[in-house]
Amino acid sequence: MAATTHIPVGLGETEAMPSKLHGWLVTVDHKRLGIMYIGTALFFFAVAGTMAALMRLQLAYPNSTFLAPEVFNRLFTMHGTSMVFLVGMPFFAGLANYLTPLMIGSRDMAFPRLNAFGYWIFLMGGILLYFSYIAGEGLAGHGTAPDVGWFAYAPLTERAFSRGTSTDYWILSIMLTGIGTTASAINVIATVISMRCKGMTLARMPLFVWLMLVVSSMVVFIMPPLTAAQIMLLLDRYLGAHFFDTQAGGSAVLWQHFFWLFGHPEVYVLMLPGFACASEIIPVFSRKPIFGRAAMIGATIAIGMVSSGVWAHHMFTIGMSTASNIYFAVASMVVGIPTGIKIFNWLGTMYGGKIRFDTPMLFCIGFLFQFLIAGLTGVMLAVAPFDWQVTDSYFVVAHFHYVLIGGLMFTLFGSLYYWFPKATGKMLNETLGKWHFWLLAIGFHLTFDTQHFAGMLGMPRRIYTYPPGRGWETLNLISSIGVIFQAAGVACLIWNIFRTLRKGEPAGNDPWDAWTLEWATTSPPPEYNFAVLPQVRSSRPLWDLKHPEDPDWRYE
Amino acid sequence: MTPTATFGNAGVVEETSAIQDPEWVLPDRGRVGVLCLIATEFAIFSIFVVAYVFYMGKSLTGPTPSQVLELPIWATICLLSSSITVAIAERALKANRVRSFQIWTGATILLGLEFLRNTAVEWRHLINDFHLTITTNLFGTTFYSLVGLHASHVVIGLTLLLLTFILGFRGSMQGEGRRFELLSWYWHFVDAVWVAVFTVVYVIGR
Numbered sequence: 001m002a003a004t005t006h007i008p009v010g011l012g013e014t015e016a017m018p019s020k021l022h023g024w025l026v027t028v029d030h031k032r033l034g035i036m037y038i039g040t041a042l043f044f045f046a047v048a049g050t051m052a053a054l055m056r057l058q059l060a061y062p063n064s065t066f067l068a069p070e071v072f073n074r075l076f077t078m079h080g081t082s083m084v085f086l087v088g089m090p091f092f093a094g095l096a097n098y099l100t101p102l103m104i105g106s107r108d109m110a111f112p113r114l115n116a117f118g119y120w121i122f123l124m125g126g127i128l129l130y131f132s133y134i135a136g137e138g139l140a141g142h143g144t145a146p147d148v149g150w151f152a153y154a155p156l157t158e159r160a161f162s163r164g165t166s167t168d169y170w171i172l173s174i175m176l177t178g179i180g181t182t183a184s185a186i187n188v189i190a191t192v193i194s195m196r197c198k199g200m201t202l203a204r205m206p207l208f209v210w211l212m213l214v215v216s217s218m219v220v221f222i223m224p225p226l227t228a229a230q231i232m233l234l235l236d237r238y239l240g241a242h243f244f245d246t247q248a249g250g251s252a253v254l255w256q257h258f259f260w261l262f263g264h265p266e267v268y269v270l271m272l273p274g275f276a277c278a279s280e281i282i283p284v285f286s287r288k289p290i291f292g293r294a295a296m297i298g299a300t301i302a303i304g305m306v307s308s309g310v311w312a313h314h315m316f317t318i319g320m321s322t323a324s325n326i327y328f329a330v331a332s333m334v335v336g337i338p339t340g341i342k343i344f345n346w347l348g349t350m351y352g353g354k355i356r357f358d359t360p361m362l363f364c365i366g367f368l369f370q371f372l373i374a375g376l377t378g379v380m381l382a383v384a385p386f387d388w389q390v391t392d393s394y395f396v397v398a399h400f401h402y403v404l405i406g407g408l409m410f411t412l413f414g415s416l417y418y419w420f421p422k423a424t425g426k427m428l429n430e431t432l433g434k435w436h437f438w439l440l441a442i443g444f445h446l447t448f449d450t451q452h453f454a455g456m457l458g459m460p461r462r463i464y465t466y467p468p469g470r471g472w473e474t475l476n477l478i479s480s481i482g483v484i485f486q487a488a489g490v491a492c493l494i495w496n497i498f499r500t501l502r503k504g505e506p507a508g509n510d511p512w513d514a515w516t517l518e519w520a521t522t523s524p525p526p527e528y529n530f531a532v533l534p535q536v537r538s539s540r541p542l543w544d545l546k547h548p549e550d551p552d553w554r555y556e
Numbered sequence: 557m558t559p560t561a562t563f564g565n566a567g568v569v570e571e572t573s574a575i576q577d578p579e580w581v582l583p584d585r586g587r588v589g590v591l592c593l594i595a596t597e598f599a600i601f602s603i604f605v606v607a608y609v610f611y612m613g614k615s616l617t618g619p620t621p622s623q624v625l626e627l628p629i630w631a632t633i634c635l636l637s638s639s640i641t642v643a644i645a646e647r648a649l650k651a652n653r654v655r656s657f658q659i660w661t662g663a664t665i666l667l668g669l670e671f672l673r674n675t676a677v678e679w680r681h682l683i684n685d686f687h688l689t690i691t692t693n694l695f696g697t698t699f700y701s702l703v704g705l706h707a708s709h710v711v712i713g714l715t716l717l718l719l720t721f722i723l724g725f726r727g728s729m730q731g732e733g734r735r736f737e738l739l740s741w742y743w744h745f746v747d748a749v750w751v752a753v754f755t756v757v758y759v760i761g762r
Contacts, residue, residue, distance in 0.1 A: 110585040186592040194585035220592050224599035232607065235701060240691035243607065243701075249616045249694050258603060 028112035029527055033119050034098025035423060038416075040123060041090040047130075048082035049490065051075045053483050056447070060480035062468040070140050072464035073147035078129070080150030081170065083404070085177045086126045088270040091412055093118070093184040095273055096212045098423065100188055102518035102525060103206045105197025105534040110190035114183050122180030129173035137164030146170035149462065151263060152233075154244030154255035159237050168237065171230045178223045185219035188212055197517075198535040204556070206516045206539070207290060210297050211276035214304045215269050222265040222308070229258035253318055260311035268307040271403060272300065274411035275342060278364045281411075281418050282346050284514045285361035286353030289540060289552075292345040299338035299345075306335050316387045325384045332382035339375055343368065358512075359433030363414030366441050370406030374399060377452070392462075395455025401448050413440070413493065420497075421511045425523040426504030429496050436492040443485025450475040450482075515540035590738045594745045597709070601749050604705055605756055608698040612761050615693035621762045624686045631674035632754055635710075638667035639747045642717075642740045650733035657736075658724040661717055664743070668714045675707050699757065706753050709746045717743070 024032060055075050058067040067075070097115065101108055109115050129146075138144030144166040148157050157167050192213045196205070233255070235241040242248035244255045283290045290296060313332040316325060346368060355361065377399040381387050390396060413436070420428050454475040459466065466472055510519040520542055521530055538544055538552035613620075645660035679700075682688045690700045716739050723729050729736070 111589060114589075182596055186589055186596070189592050190585045190588040193588045194582045196582060198580045220596045221599050224596055225603050228600045228603035228607075231705075232701065235690065235697070241697040241701065242691070242694055243697060249611075249614050250697075251610070254607065254610060261603075 028108075028116045030097045030101050030109045030112065030115060031423070031525060031527075031529075033115050034094045034096075036119055037090045037094030037097060037122075040126065041087050041094060044082050044086035044090075044126060046490070046494075048079045048087060049487075051079040051082075053487060055079070056480040056483045058464060059466075059476050061477070062466050062473055064465050067464065069464045070147065073462075074145040076462055077146045077149055077170070081129065081146070081174065082126075084150060084266065084270065085174055086129070088404070088408065089177065089181050090122060092212075092215060092269065092273040093122070093181065095277070095412075095415060095419075096188045096216070097184065099419065099518060100191055100209055100212055101195065102422075102521065102529055103209050103516050104192065104195060104200050105517050105530060105536065106191065106195040107528050107530065107533070109187050110195055111187050115187050118180040118183035118187065120180075121183070122177045125173040125176030125178075125180065128176065129169060132166055132169035132173075136166040136169050138166040139163055151256075151259050153259075154233070154252045155246055155250075157233060157237075157255075158245055162237075168234070171234055175227055175230050178227050181219055182223050185216035185223075188216040189220070192216075197533050200536050204536060204539045204541075207279040207293065207296055208276040208516075211272050211279065211300050214300045215272045215276075218265050218269050218272075218304050218308070222262050222269065225258045226262035229255060229262075232258075253315075256315050256318065257312070260314045264311040264314060265304075265308050267400075267403065268303055271408055272303070274367070274408040275300070277411045277415035277418070278346060278367060280514075280516065281360045281364050281414055282349050284418075284512050285356045285358060285364075286350045287356070288349055288353040289515075290345065291348030291351075292341075293539065295341055296345050299341040302338040303335060306331065306338070310335060313382055313384075313387070316384045317391050329382050329384045333379055336375060336379055343372060343375075358417075359428070359430060359437060360414040360418035360512075362434065362437045363410045363417070366437065367407055367410040367414070370402055370410065370444070374402035374407055377402065390455055392460055393455035394451040394459045394461060397461055398448050398451035398455060401451070405444055406448070410440075413437075416493075418512065419518075420500070421507030422518055422523050422525070424501065424504070425507055426500050427507045427511060428500050428504070432492050432496040432499070436489045436496065438489075439485050439492060440489030443482045443487075443489060446482025446485060447479045448482075450479045454479070510542070515543045517541055520545070584734070586734065586738050587741075590741055594741065597745065598749075601705065601752070604698075604702045605752060608702050608756055608761065611694040611698050615695045617693045619686050619688050619692075619695070621695055621699070621757070624682055624688060625758060625762050626678075627758050628674060628678065628754070631671045631678075632750065634667045634674070635671045635747055635750050638664045638671075639744050641667065642743050646733065646737050646740045649729060649736050652730065654724055654727070654729060657729065658721060661721045661724065665714060665717050665721060668710055668717070672707060672710060672714075675703065702753060702757065706746070706749055709749070713739075713743050713746050 024036070027033065054067065055072065058064050058072060097109065100106075132145045133143055136142075136144045136146070138147065144164060146152075146166045146169055148162060148167055148170065152167070152170060155161060192205070192209055202210075232241070232243040236243050236245060236250075242250040244250050244252055246252055279290060279296060310328055310332045312320060312324060312328045316328070320328075346364075357365075377395070381390070381396065381399060417428050417433055420426075454472050457471050457475075459470070459472050459476075466476075507523050509521065509523055511523075512519070517534055517536070518525070520534060534541065536544075538556050540552045544551035544553060641660050641664040645657050645664060648654075648656035648660060688696050688699075690696050720729060720732075720736060720739065
């Protein structure tokens with residue numbers, strides 16, 4: 001074959017360090033950029049995770065003086081901002097970049113240079129955000145990172161209340177990452193629409209690609225409200241405009257509307273890539289095609305559309321009209337229907353399957369249980385009167401960490417074990433993987449199950465300490481102990497990655513006996529992905545190749 | 557049915573003879589990309605328009621729009637006609653008439669500049685004679701932001717048009733009809749936004 005004569009420069013090639021580094025710096029290859037996105041996301045995950053651990057340490061005991069209040073404010077702001085914009089979003093961009101062209105049988109993304117631009121501008125944003133720890137100025141003097149919370153409510157962010165530059169670091173860095181995210185979303189859409197290989201109709205496209213298409217379409221419409229609101233905030237802060245200046249008739253509530261018009265769909269933008277991974281992993285490890293493919297696609301589109309019209313359920317306590325409250329409560333509950341369809345379809349896929357309990361599948365099963373509970377507390381919070389009781393409490397914290405860790409992070413870790421062999425050619429160690437899963441699962445439940453109860457008992461969010469005697473002590477201590485298990489789990493992953501890169505078992509092209517096109521090429525794939533562009537006739541092209549006697553296209 | 561082609565590097569074989577559809581034409585990626593860009597820009601403008609409408613009549617002090625704004629009819633005529641000239645330029649380029657392309661692109665640029673000149677005159681009038689700045693009241697805040705956001709898009713469009721105009725002298729525009737078409741889409745979008753801004757700011761809001 002032609003491919004064997006040309007040896008591509010890829011991972012693990014022996015090459016002088018400077019030219020290797022140069023190769024990564026100037027690359028426009030979607031696979032390298034994907035790896036860079038995911039590597040950067042993992043780095044910021046470690047940083048923001050450490051911040052969370054520091055906060056849990058502070059909250060382990062009542063009246064603790066481990067962290068000063070202003071330090072604590074910066075920590076929760078930077079933790080939330082980083083996890084959303086520097087971990088969740090680049091993880092999505094990285095997976096979409098690495099896998100979309102491979103899955104649709106293309107040689108690269110539609111706009112490779114735009115792709116590189118997106119990554120570097122995103123990285124700039126991340127560096128700028130953390131540079132505030134050195135250069136930011138605030139009430140507390142030099143070296144003040146943003147401390148206004150990840151949703152930066154007005155008028156707290158106005159010049160009168162946020163002196164110095166720390167809030168500007170938040171605005172500008174997030175704006176930069178937003179440009180990067182929009183660039184990669186546009187790229188994904190153009191790639192999926194215009195770069196599919198012969199025979200890859202929309203009906204045959206892998207669910208992963210479908211979900212990435214929906215996520216990217218959402219990004220195109222939801223980043224602008226945030227960017228526009230941030231431009232207005234900058235105009236307020238530097239040109240003396242009055243958008244969110246209540247003393248001149250401006251409205252602080254308008255910021256909330258704009259922010260959540262971005263912020264709520266954003267939750268689904270973060271979560272749908274998790275669904276995308278689960279939709280690829282669960283069928284392969286159940287040895288069955290996905291149950292209800294068309295319903296899955298329909299449910300995804302429904303989630304995308306409905307979730308764009310429910311933003312004000314974050315604002316039940318601002319005093320909206322009863323009609324608005326009822327609308328946003330009911331609309332929020334409606335999201336549960338397509339999400340429920342998805343959960344039943346994953347269960348239907350597993351039902352009667354020959355399930356293999358490898359690490360990727362373990363993470364997906366954990367995800368199913370945990371995401372179900374996250375969804376149920378979500379329906380509870382959608383009930384406006386209930387929300388009035390627990391808003392801004394640890395119940396909310398527990399709910400969205402159940403979504404973003406129990407749901408998203410578990411599937412992303414699963415995807416890491418699933419596609420790591422493809423990206424590097426080496427298998428991650430299964431034993432360490434299982435340690436990772438169980439430690440993380442135990443730690444996760446210790447940390448976040450208890451927070452539901454602390455919230456019900458009235459513990460507010462974002463407090464840096466609390467007095468004893470309110471029934472919160474034991475719950476908080478257990479919650480903090482859980483962090484040790486979670487950290488140990490993540491340490492297993494990091495050790496696993498380093499160990500595998502040095503002396504991992506070779507993976508071969510198709511270690512999981514899967515059905516999508518990325519497993520048809522070598523591991524790692526050459527720069528051009530496919531020597532000859534594939535042609536497909538069903539939604540499981542690799543199954544067709546492996547089973548010429550019983551191909552899927554006979555039935556589709 | 558003989559296996560005639562391979563794909564991938566793993567040595568897996570596909571039967572090409574079984575593929576039924578020899579015609580496999582997908583939409584042009586540039587068009588998809590520019591449409592997405594326009595969609596995201598559209599969303600940004602929507603937010604600024606919403607802010608404008610939300611604050612209509614909520615200023616605590618004067619001046620109000622009805623006291624100071626005049627219908628910018630001449631500017632609107634210029635900008636809307638530039639959509640026609642850019643379309644003619646696009647057709648000329650696609651027909652390989654580069655000279656004609658340059659004339660019509662030049663006309664588009666002049667019309668765009670005339671629009672910007674009108675905006676500048678209007679702003680100077682508002683600032684000097686009515687003392688309306690972005691800090692004066694909510695009307696000033698929302699007016700200058702929305703109109704300014706649009707004007708900055710006109711500047712971006714003019715910069716790109718000027719680039720193609722100069723490249724035309726170097727003969728580099730030959731055969732670039734498809735890419736110029738994408739630029740013309742952006743220009744049409746900027747014009748369409750002006751229709752919305754005109755309606756909201758000068759007709760409904762006045």
